[in-house]
Amino acid sequence: MSKKEMKLTDQSVGALMMALQKSLMEQSDIVPVLKEFKFKLSDDGLIVMNPPLVKFNEETTEQFKNVEG
Numbered sequence: 001m002s003k004k005e006m007k008l009t010d011q012s013v014g015a016l017m018m019a020l021q022k023s024l025m026e027q028s029d030i031v032p033v034l035k036e037f038k039f040k041l042s043d044d045g046l047i048v049m050n051p052p053l054v055k056f057n058e059e060t061t062e063q064f065k066n067v068e069g
Contacts, residue, residue, distance in 0.1 A: 007045040015051035022054045 008016070015037070023030035038049040 006041065009042065009045040009047055011051075012039070012046050012048045015048035018054050019052045022052050025054065 016034075019030055019033045019037075022028075023033065033052055036050065039046045040049050041047075
């Protein structure tokens with residue numbers, strides 16, 4: 001059996017980072033989000049077809065302002 005090496009594209013790394021950010025902001029488990037990722041193989045590597053959305057609102061923006069000081 002032949003094994004093909006694959007790598008993550010910049011887009012898929014970004015999707016992973018967005019999943020982590022969303023998990024941290026919502027204080028939720030990242031595993032279900034990662035399990036839902038659908039990948040497609042491109043010439044550049046793996047692409048996440050359904051990256052998570054991170055939504056900011058006024059409360060989130062205020063929290064960031066308070067942290068930055």
